[in-house]
Amino acid sequence: MPGSSRVYVMQTDDVGNPIWLNTYGDAPGRRFAEKIEIKQCSVGYIICGTLLNSNFDEDKGFLLRIGNDGALIWMRFYAMSDLSPNHTSFKDVDQTETGNFIVTGHTLNLSNPSLLETETILMLVDNTGTPIWSYSYPSNAINPDGTVTQEINTGESLTVLNDGYAVVGQVFQNQIDNLACELFTVDSNGLYVWYRLLPDTNAGGNRALGMNAVSNGTLRDLPGGDLVFIGGYQNNAALLRFDNSGTFITAKYFGNSRDQHGTSFHAEAEGNAGFTFVGPSEVAITSGITTTINLDFRVGRTTVGFATGCEEGDFIPTVINREVIPRIILPSFEDVTNRTPRTAIHGPLNWTENVICQNCTCVPVIDISCDYEIAGPGVVIDWDPAPGTITFVEVRRDGELIGTVDGNTFTDDPSPGLHRYEMSFFNNEPSCAPTHSVCDVEVSPSVPIQLVTDLVIRTTDENADESTICLVADLEELGRTPQLVTSTELLSAELGSEHPQHNPVAWLLLGEYPHQQPLSDSDNEQLVQYLLSGGSLYIEGADVGFSVSADLQNALGFTALEQGSANGEVPVLEGLNSEHGLDLSEFSAEYSGSGQFVDHLAPAGEGSGAVFQNGGGVGQITAVYHDASVASSSSHRVVTSSTVLSGYLGNQFGLVEQMVASLGTPATSGSPQFLRADANGDGVINIGDAVFGLGYLFGGTPAICRDALDSNDDGANDIGDPIYSLAFLFSGGFAPPAPFPSCGEDPSSDSLDCLGTVSCP
Numbered sequence: 001m002p003g004s005s006r007v008y009v010m011q012t013d014d015v016g017n018p019i020w021l022n023t024y025g026d027a028p029g030r031r032f033a034e035k036i037e038i039k040q041c042s043v044g045y046i047i048c049g050t051l052l053n054s055n056f057d058e059d060k061g062f063l064l065r066i067g068n069d070g071a072l073i074w075m076r077f078y079a080m081s082d083l084s085p086n087h088t089s090f091k092d093v094d095q096t097e098t099g100n101f102i103v104t105g106h107t108l109n110l111s112n113p114s115l116l117e118t119e120t121i122l123m124l125v126d127n128t129g130t131p132i133w134s135y136s137y138p139s140n141a142i143n144p145d146g147t148v149t150q151e152i153n154t155g156e157s158l159t160v161l162n163d164g165y166a167v168v169g170q171v172f173q174n175q176i177d178n179l180a181c182e183l184f185t186v187d188s189n190g191l192y193v194w195y196r197l198l199p200d201t202n203a204g205g206n207r208a209l210g211m212n213a214v215s216n217g218t219l220r221d222l223p224g225g226d227l228v229f230i231g232g233y234q235n236n237a238a239l240l241r242f243d244n245s246g247t248f249i250t251a252k253y254f255g256n257s258r259d260q261h262g263t264s265f266h267a268e269a270e271g272n273a274g275f276t277f278v279g280p281s282e283v284a285i286t287s288g289i290t291t292t293i294n295l296d297f298r299v300g301r302t303t304v305g306f307a308t309g310c311e312e313g314d315f316i317p318t319v320i321n322r323e324v325i326p327r328i329i330l331p332s333f334e335d336v337t338n339r340t341p342r343t344a345i346h347g348p349l350n351w352t353e354n355v356i357c358q359n360c361t362c363v364p365v366i367d368i369s370c371d372y373e374i375a376g377p378g379v380v381i382d383w384d385p386a387p388g389t390i391t392f393v394e395v396r397r398d399g400e401l402i403g404t405v406d407g408n409t410f411t412d413d414p415s416p417g418l419h420r421y422e423m424s425f426f427n428n429e430p431s432c433a434p435t436h437s438v439c440d441v442e443v444s445p446s447v448p449i450q451l452v453t454d455l456v457i458r459t460t461d462e463n464a465d466e467s468t469i470c471l472v473a474d475l476e477e478l479g480r481t482p483q484l485v486t487s488t489e490l491l492s493a494e495l496g497s498e499h500p501q502h503n504p505v506a507w508l509l510l511g512e513y514p515h516q517q518p519l520s521d522s523d524n525e526q527l528v529q530y531l532l533s534g535g536s537l538y539i540e541g542a543d544v545g546f547s548v549s550a551d552l553q554n555a556l557g558f559t560a561l562e563q564g565s566a567n568g569e570v571p572v573l574e575g576l577n578s579e580h581g582l583d584l585s586e587f588s589a590e591y592s593g594s595g596q597f598v599d600h601l602a603p604a605g606e607g608s609g610a611v612f613q614n615g616g617g618v619g620q621i622t623a624v625y626h627d628a629s630v631a632s633s634s635s636h637r638v639v640t641s642s643t644v645l646s647g648y649l650g651n652q653f654g655l656v657e658q659m660v661a662s663l664g665t666p667a668t669s670g671s672p673q674f675l676r677a678d679a680n681g682d683g684v685i686n687i688g689d690a691v692f693g694l695g696y697l698f699g700g701t702p703a704i705c706r707d708a709l710d711s712n713d714d715g716a717n718d719i720g721d722p723i724y725s726l727a728f729l730f731s732g733g734f735a736p737p738a739p740f741p742s743c744g745e746d747p748s749s750d751s752l753d754c755l756g757t758v759s760c761p
Contacts, residue, residue: 007032007062009047009070022070025051025062025336032062033089041095042592043569044068048093048103051077061090061105063129068569076129078333080107080121080136088121091169092157092219098649099127099571099590104155104167107136107329120155120169120182122190123331127571131333135190135326139171139182139197153182157219157229161244164188168219168229171197181214181231183242190326194246197320198231220267230265230277233315237279237298239265239306240317248319252306274436276301303436304422364389366425370439371486378413379441381421394424394434416443418469442469447483449494453502453664454482458509459519468509471645474656480664482507488523491530497741500760503536503637504742505664510541512644524549531555531628531636534738534747536663540641545599556640557608557626562600570598571616573648578609578625582639582662588615589650591643598622599642606630612641625662635738635747637663666744672754673743677711677725677736680704683760685736687729693722705754707746713737715750 006023013019025032036049047064061080065073080088087108095101102124109117123134139153152172159166164187171180184195214231221227225244232238238253254277265277278299302308368383381395395403395410397419403410412421419441424434454475458468468484475482480502483490488508496504508527510519519527528551531537537556541547545560553559570591575584600620603609607630612623623641628634639659648655666673674681679689679696681704693709695701697719703709711721711728713736727733738747743760746752 006030007036007047007049007064009038009045009064009066011070020070022066022072024064024066024072024075035089035091037090037092039094041101042099043571044073046093046095046101048090048105050089050105059087059089059108061088061103063090063093063101063103063125065127065129074129075336076333077336078123078131078331080123080134080329080331081109089154091155094158094160096124096160097592099592100132101125101127101129102158102160102165104158104169106154106169117150118152118154118172119327120153120167121329122155122158122165122167122186124190129333131331133190134329134331135186136329137167137184137186137192137195137324137326139322139324156214159219159221159227161185161221161225164193165190166219166221166227168214168231170214171199183219183227183229183246184324185244185246186326192324192326195322195324196242196246196248197322198240198317199320218264220265222267228265228267228275230279233317237277237300238315239275239277239302241306246321248317250306251315251317252302252312253315254300254308254310254312274301274303274438275306304438365435366390366423366437368423368437368439370421370441372441372443377411379411379419379421379443381410381412381423381439383408383423383437389427390425391428392426394426396422396424414443418442442484447481448498449483449490449492450496450498451481452483452490452504453480453496453499454505454507455490455495456482456484456507456509457488458484458486459511459523470652471507471656474653475660477653478657478660480660488526488530491526491535493533493735493741495535495741500742501666503534503664503666505536505538505660506530508537508539509644510539510544510547512542518547519549519552521549524552528552528555531638532634532738533735533740534635534742534744536637538639538641538659538663540644542598542642542644544640544642545601554604555628555634555636556624556638557604557628558601558624558640559604560599560642561602562620569616569618570614570622570643570647572614573612573622573643573650574615576610576613578611580607580609580625580627580630581637582609582611582625582659584611584655584658587650587655587658589648591647592649601640601642611639612643629747635744639663666742672705672707673745673760674705674708674739674754675743675760676708676713676738676740677721677728678705679709679711679721679725681708685725685729687726690722690725690729693717693725697722706752707750707754710750710752711736713748715748715752717752 006026008021008023010021011019031052033050033052036047038045038047044067049062051060051062053059060077062075062077064075067073078088079086090103090105093101093103102122104120104122106118106120119136119138121134121136124132126132139151141149141151143149153169155167155169157168164185166185168181168183171182180197180199182197185193187193214229218229219227226249227242228239230237230239233253236253238251240251241249243249265275267275278297280297300308366383368381371380372378373380393405394401397412397414402412421439421441423437426434456468456472472482472484491506496502573589573591575587577583577585601624602621603624607628608624608626610621611625614620614622622643623639626638628636645652677685677689680692692701696703696709706717709717709721712724724733728735738744
């Protein structure tokens with residue numbers, strides 16, 4: 001709560017009604033700076049800001065860690081140097097993939113009042129707020145005479161990269177005369193990688209020109225590694241884009257009024273489909289002879305190329321490369337305690353509207369659907385027609401124009417890989433700017449289903465995420481042939497039939513709430529039949545008990561004791577030994593998934609055992625392994641997980657390898673293996689097997705494998721077996737029961753034997 005003695009955090013519903021409001025850090029005479037940043041993390045939220053001292057010295061940065069319900073986990077104040085007096089300010093914070101937290105801001109050394117010394121800082125703390133390392137990054141200008149002048153620089157925003165961190169901030173050159181900005185990256189240990197200075201283009205103190213500001217929450221990294229931030233250019237909001245090596249790519253500024261700045265922006269869904277920015281704008285309102293300057297909010301929305309179609313311009317900033325030598329700084333910190341929640345006071349807001357640009361976009365936003373049909377025409381893009389508004393549509397794949405259509409569908413047959421499609425919807429009215437919609441499609445090489453050993457099935461309409469793509473890559477590295485699909489339609493007896501050395505596995509990825517939806521009746525039925533025929537299954541979803549039918553739960557070997565538990569927050573996954581063939585006791589690791597709707601599972605019946613549990617002191621079972629051969633006539637094996645593979649922060653490849661060893665390896669007991677209905681033992685099923693069976697029944701032909709002759713698995717060799725085989729081959733009859741389509745042991749108990757030589761490994 002700026003200007004008073006507490007920080008408050010409020011959570012609301014989707015229409016703004018408060019759910020809870022808590023205050024934190026109360027103390028007499030304590031005040032907090034207005035700049036407070038909040039980020040969602042693996043469980044709850046992390047918040048940073050600055051505690052102000054009444055004399056502007058000994059100010060401290062703070063980190064506040066709270067749960068999803070606002071309950072205090074910890075709050076700590078930090079002084080970032082042993083200099084006295086000293087000012088420490090925190091501006092932005094985020095969580096790393098390992099569960100730690102990284103914070104940026106600046107220090108201000110007031111020990112010499114005649115010389116301001118301010119430096120950008122970075123500090124990495126663990127999940128309890130204890131510092132791991134901390135550095136300052138001074139900005140030093142080299143003067144014409146060779147001397148060095150330390151500038152005033154302040155870290156304003158940061159983002160976590162795959163191999164380090166990026167920071168954007170402000171730089172006051174020549175002791176506040178000129179305002180510039182800085183962009184730099186460091187590695188995971190905080191050491192300098194590259195540094196770019198964007199100076200004011202008018203080196204005389206006029207801050208109305210050039211790069212003159214960066215503000216709150218401005219830095220984002222895009223899926224391809226590029227960095228985008230918002231700043232000020234000639235008193236306008238400006239978006240700038242650099243690649244991950246610090247090379248400038250593009251920039252645009254927006255505005256036509258007196259003074260407009262960008263304070264924050266959002267990179268829209270699907271990565272870099274576009275950007276929405278917000279900031280204040282000074283607008284002159286004239287009434288009669290009186291002119292009033294109002295400070296309004298300005299909101300703009302751009303395409304991926306920063307275009308809004310309204311009052312914008314291109315510019316190329318000056319970019320200076322520098323080197324920075326990090327300085328170690330020694331933080332000290334102290335804990336504080338919570339304050340009981342307060343009642344929220346809320347009411348409706350009133351606002352005025354000042355439209356800067358009329359008719360910027362005449363075409364409404366168009367929703368599109370993008371699907372890849374493995375057995376069909378390839379990529380199919382559909383959209384709802386908008387009569388009278390759309391005259392033609394341009395289609396771009398990976399930035400290249402590939403077609404112009406005047407209907408409401410488009411098909412494409414691209415090469416395998418991840419492709420981005422951008423649809424531009426046009427109206428012939430000259431003043432109308434087009435609207436744009438973007439989707440990503442993962443195109444897998446077309447592989448015959450008989451060669452596919454693993455179906456990776458995504459049931460949501462979202463684009464394939466990095467975790468899914470990594471799973472496919474892991475399976476390929478293990479020598480298997482995976483296929484990425486979006487439905488269960490390809491689950492059949494033919495799956496992997498030409499790879500008898502591999503047991504076929506379906507990897508069903510249901511997603512996380514709220515994207516997860518219940519499986520359809522046909523999906524549930526198809527999965528049950530797939531399991532009963534001997535197929536193995538990995539199924540995951542944060543609310544998996546909600547998604548599957550009772551019959552499928554029974555086949556999976558688990559029950560959901562508590563579905564969608566809001567108390568199921570999972571900070572650590574603790575590996576267990578199922579005692580039935582899958583031992584994950586060496587795979588305990590931190591978990592970064594949301595965990596908010598995790599199910600509490602329980603092994604059901606014989607052959608089932610827990611393989612993961614919530615290691616955060618709750619003890620809920622989150623994953624179950626089931627080997628049906630222990631308890632029933634079926635030989636299928638299943639891993640059911642209410643947490644998602646992408647949230648597991650340990651050795652994911654090793655985990656996949658361990659599950660493949662259990663799910664994807666055929667049974668290796670001493671019982672003979674055969675292929676049902678392969679009466680002559682040549683490894684294929686055709687009319688020759690029916691003829692062989694008739695010869696055995698009526699012509700005295702010796703049997704190679706009486707189990708294989710039993711095509712219908714009724715426990716007897718009779719005329720029904722060749723009739724069953726002929727119906728399957730020529731009349732659309734049922735497929736032979738297991739073991740089929742791959743060799744395996746007989747799951748049925750009967751008096752038949754298999755003593756001869758057949759074409760099985």
